[in-house]
Every structure is written in structure tokens, then in C-alpha cells.
Amino acid sequence: MPDHTRPPEKRVTIYDVAAEADVSPSTVSRAFSRPSRVNSETADRIRRVAERLGYRTNPLARALTTSRTRMIALVIADITNPVYAEIVRGAQEAATDGEYTTVLIDAQESDRLERAAVERTMSTVDGIVLASSRMSDSAIRMVAKQRPVVVLNRALADVPCVVTDDPRGVRRAAEHLGELGHDHITYVAGPQASWPNGIRWRSLLEAGMELEIKVRQIGPFSPTMAGGERAARELCARPATAVLAFNDQMAIGIIRGLSRMGVNVPGDVSVVGFDNILAADIVTPGLTTVAAPLYAEGSAATRHLLTMIAGAPGHTGRPMVLPVRLVVRDSTATRNPGPGRARRQWARNRSAPDPAAHRP
């Protein structure tokens, strides 16, 4: 019959080791935290005893006096969004390199949840990376006042930031569409609380001016496939030949929604996404999209945070900008000028949408 009582095995402390090695507890402490401060033979003996007794230093107790937990928090807006997976990987690598542990927090796209989680975790970590935070600027500043913070995908005065070169990405996308003959681009907006959403739209406005391409915006929609499908319905009401979506999930949703209504991508409409998630490569047609260096974002932000924790002032001037690139796949094509067969069908659908159109 198995023993169901948890074995008492009290945790081994420096005091146990000290008694066994016949030194004082402070010497044991130093043997681990500042080996140079104690005779190497003594240190060796202590380490052997510690090993034998199975001593592990208690990080909580240590943190209590040093006020360093060697943990950082990484807050992401939505763990369901594959974009963050790579960011997490990058952050984790940088943290591990610096002998830090990452605690990951999923804000579920909610300002409230994010604040609550940050609040709860703040005192347990040495610093925080906010990736695509949904909190208000002032809330972020509040947090930054209490702990080192690096903000990812958002620019904010007085707080160190890492952002991607979205203006350049949008510009490249617009150029690409322009070269394909499109003279009008519709931006399908994501969450208004999302900082990149604003930037992308403004960048498109600007690019439109310079390239003499008309632009307009619809939305906001939820930054998901479902959001994209809703956007597709709205797109049908006010047709477009070129669409730039806030992110890839929406772009994929848009493509699905459109083809369900008999609109061909890229034949009738060209669609460009943002982020270059894995799925962008496996959908049909393959999604043209603006790729961000996700892994690098995570690791750059984290590395910067670690230097701040180590005492560096934190570079609060201009944000650190990471380059993007346009990945051209099959969801963009030269503009179809005349209303061909497919285009006529679209027109037909507009007046009398056939919900079963996608069923063979």
C-alpha cells in the first residue's frame, strides 16, 4: 500500500548546510553568492555538503533581501495570435541567456485583464516587456514608474520602445499594389486600442499622397479571421480592387469571405496582410504580406530590458526601429480593368448575395 502522506522532508536551508559543514550560515551564503569571498577549500567543502544534503537556494528568500527575483514578465495581447509565438521565443532566448526566467501573461485582448495581471505580477518580477499592450498610455507610464518596462509595437514618450518599421512596410505594400495598377487601396482596420493599427493607417494615408493612390478605411474589426469575414461583407457593399488588412488573420478571413461570395482573389481583388504568420504560406492563394522580424523583436526588447534592470538608464529617446520586408505571394495581381466574368458575378452578388455560393 503506497504511502499517501507527503513525506515531511523539510526544505534544506543554509542553516542545515552550515551545521553539517561546521561553518556559519553567512559563510554558506557567501560560498554560493560570492565564492571569491571565502576560502576555496571551505567553499568546496560547503558545496559538497550542500550537494549531499540536496540544498537548493530559495529564490524567494533571496529576492526578499536583494529585491531581485531574476524573473521578467512578458505580456502579450492574445496568445491565440500566432504572431506572439515567435516573439515569445525571442524573448525567452534573451532572458535565458541573461539567466532570467520569463513569466508569460496573456491579456486576452482586454485592457482590464491586462492591468489586473500586470498589477498582480509586477511585484514579483524585475521588469516587464509589454508586447502590443492594450493599456492606456497613462497606465503604462504608471507601471513604468514602478518597474523597468520595455514596450513592444508601440511608441510612447519617456518609455523605452521597440517598434517595427511599419511605415516602410505599408509604403512597400502600396508601391507593390501601385505597380500592379491599383489606384485605390482600402485599409481594413483592426482594434483601435492597437497602436500599430493607427500607424498603419496613417502610413497608408501618407503613402497614398505620395504615390497618388486613393485610400480609405473601413472597420474597426476584430483582428481575427472572423473579423476579416465580417470585413469582407462590408467590402462587398463598397467594392475595392486592393485591400490592405491590419493583420494576416484578417486578410485570410477577407479572402475566405470574398471567395465565398464569388469574388476572386487575386483576380478581382488583391489582398495584402501584415505579420507573415505561418498560415499566410499555407492558405490558397498564398498571402502577400508585410513580414516583421518577430523573433528579433522579442529578443531585442528583452535584451534592452535586462540592461535596464542591470542599471542602465533605459533609452527613452527615439524608439528602436526594426526593419520589415514585403513578402509577395499569390493574393496580389495586376488590376483587372474591365468587369470580366468574375467581376460581373461579383456585381451580381452585390445585388443578390447568394449565401450558398461557396457550396459546389
Next chain:
Amino acid sequence: MPDHTRPPEKRVTIYDVAAEADVSPSTVSRAFSRPSRVNSETADRIRRVAERLGYRTNPLARALTTSRTRMIALVIADITNPVYAEIVRGAQEAATDGEYTTVLIDAQESDRLERAAVERTMSTVDGIVLASSRMSDSAIRMVAKQRPVVVLNRALADVPCVVTDDPRGVRRAAEHLGELGHDHITYVAGPQASWPNGIRWRSLLEAGMELEIKVRQIGPFSPTMAGGERAARELCARPATAVLAFNDQMAIGIIRGLSRMGVNVPGDVSVVGFDNILAADIVTPGLTTVAAPLYAEGSAATRHLLTMIAGAPGHTGRPMVLPVRLVVRDSTATRNPGPGRARRQWARNRSAPDPAAHRP
């Protein structure tokens, strides 16, 4: 000129509150941790003072004496795998309900990294959920000896487990393929360190016996799209009409790989996946797959962990089994008996594979 010195603002402690509210520190402590133990008026006054001073109880200091951090660890095999997103959500919800914070650890499919991370985190958390652990049974038992542990997607004697009804899922998939006329199913194996991989294969063996369907296995391959594409090449060497893949990513990879080589899915080969990730619904053809209740897995495992932490014995008998269901989409079809056009092409590709076949 902004003030670059971090404001000294020492942390407010119970001592500060005590002095201000004119009570002893222990009373302040009790006002928060056991309000019934102190006069409600006093407690109110203390709370007001605490509020005014901005007091927050220090979880580390508390943990030091109570040895309860109110944090649990959730270890997942690969954050890149979308399967875990829902599991994380479920776990997080359950944890939040119990006023626990979840710290997420990504093992990156590595036994070594997983052990290291668990080792590092163990002493900081009250319990651990191991979702699809890649560690050895003995390593897991070791951990379970020191902290409450619930294992997800794996059965292990003497440790509480939550698993899905994979045998039933495989059975349903086999029945489905059988009904479509397939008399031979090839299992494309995932990581050998993955427990479900073994179960799925054994379940297929068993189902094959009962349904009089021949089965065989190829692999192991990495549980990714790339792994699936590699598997597709091997499948071409030893053709099959029905394939059950370890997971959806592999299934998608297989479909891509096959169609690149001119093999039609589901015309020539039917493919079934496992997990029902989001992408299963957006690929072409839509992937037939065995869906697991991911969210429920996460929350069930976490809830069980919390009861263990609260002192319940931990149900180490039979694992808790969650139901699955077969989601039929377009990647499975009736078996194509004669070597039709596409099938002949496949045969051609076998003898002289054309690497450019997928380029129009």
C-alpha cells in the same frame, strides 16, 4: 529637464501602515489575511490607511512564511504549436478563478530545456501542469515528489493525469476511412517522446484488427509542417490511399507535399489529422481531423491541480479522460479504386519525381 533619478519612494510596508493607523504590524497583517480576526472598524481604518499610503502586500515576503506563492507553472512542449494556445487559455481561466497566477514555460520540444526550466521554476510555484511533457517518466515522478503535479496528455501511474480519448478518436477516424472504402491506413508518426504518439499508433493497430483494415507506420517525423512534407516524400515511395497523421500540422504538410508531387488529396489519398487547429479549417482542402476539447483540458488539469494544492490527495488512479470528436471536412473521400489520371501521374512521379511539378 526630466528627472532621471528613480524616485526613492521606498515600498510601503505593513510597518508604515501600522504606524500610521496606530496599531501593531501584526494587526495590519491580519486585517488583510484574516479579516475576521480583527475588529471590523479597525480593519476598515487599516484598509483606508493602506489605501492612502498605497500599500500592496509583498507576495514574496508572504510566500516566505506561508510557502504559498499563489502561482502555478504551466509547461507546454512548443508555444509555436497552436494547440497549446487554447490549453493555455483554459488553464489561465481556471487559475484566475482560483486567484492563482499562471507562469507559462515553453519547453521548445526539448527534454533538456524542459527540465532546466522546471528545475528553475519549481521552488517558486505551488504546483505544476505538465502539458505534453517531453521529460521521462522518472523525471516527472521526481518533480511530482516535490510539488503537486498534474500531467496533461499522458498517463503515468501515481501521478494525476488528464488525457483525451485518443483511442476513440482514432477508432472513429478508422471507421470513417473504412466507410469510404479504404482498407489500408498509414500512420505518420510524430515525436517518439510524445506519449499520445504511442497511444495513437497502438489505438490504430487495435482499430485495424477489429475493422479488418491493414495498418502500418512511417516516421517518426517532426510534428510540424516541414515534418509532414518530409513524410509526404516517404509516402510517395510507399504509396497509401489513407493517411492518419500524428497532428494537424503534419497533415497539412503531407497534403502540401503530396499535391506538390501531383498527388491529389482527397482524390488519390485521404488524409486525417489530429487536434483540429484553426488552420485545419482554412487550408484547401479542409482537413478532416480528430478534435480535442483543448480549453477543457487546460481548465480541468488546472482545477485538479488547485484542489491538490489546497490539500486534496490528488486522484492518482485512472486518468481523467476527456471526449474527442471527428470533424469531417474535405481531405477524406471514397477510395479511388482504379489508377485514374491523377493516380497515373502519381505513379509517374514515383519513378521520376519532378521537383518543379508544383510550379505552374
Next chain:
DNA sequence: GCCACGGCGGCAACGGGTTGCCATGTATTG
């Protein structure tokens, strides 16, 4: 032979709560 100095180890205070136990003061009971 004396002094200065460096290496090493110990003492004790500290960090910020928690909790067993005791000392009041008040309410209840006989």
C-alpha cells in the same frame, strides 16, 4: 620585534510578512 595589511569567517541586523500565544477588556452566564 612591531606594525600594517589582507584573507577569512562570524555576528547580528535586515527584508516584509505570518502566526502561536498571551494579556487585556467586555459580554455572558450562573
Next chain:
DNA sequence: CAATACATGGCAACCCGTTGCCGCCGTGGC
């Protein structure tokens, strides 16, 4: 009115390391 019970608050020890400071001792210089 005495005896008892209970509500409330304080004391002090404790959790487990860390660290400033001091003392001891051996060594080397003069």
C-alpha cells in the same frame, strides 16, 4: 457578584537568505 467565555490586539519568534562590519590570524615589510 463571581466566574467564565470570547473578542481583540500586541509580543516575539520565525521563514531563509544577504550583507555591513568587526575580529582574528598569519604574513611581510621595516
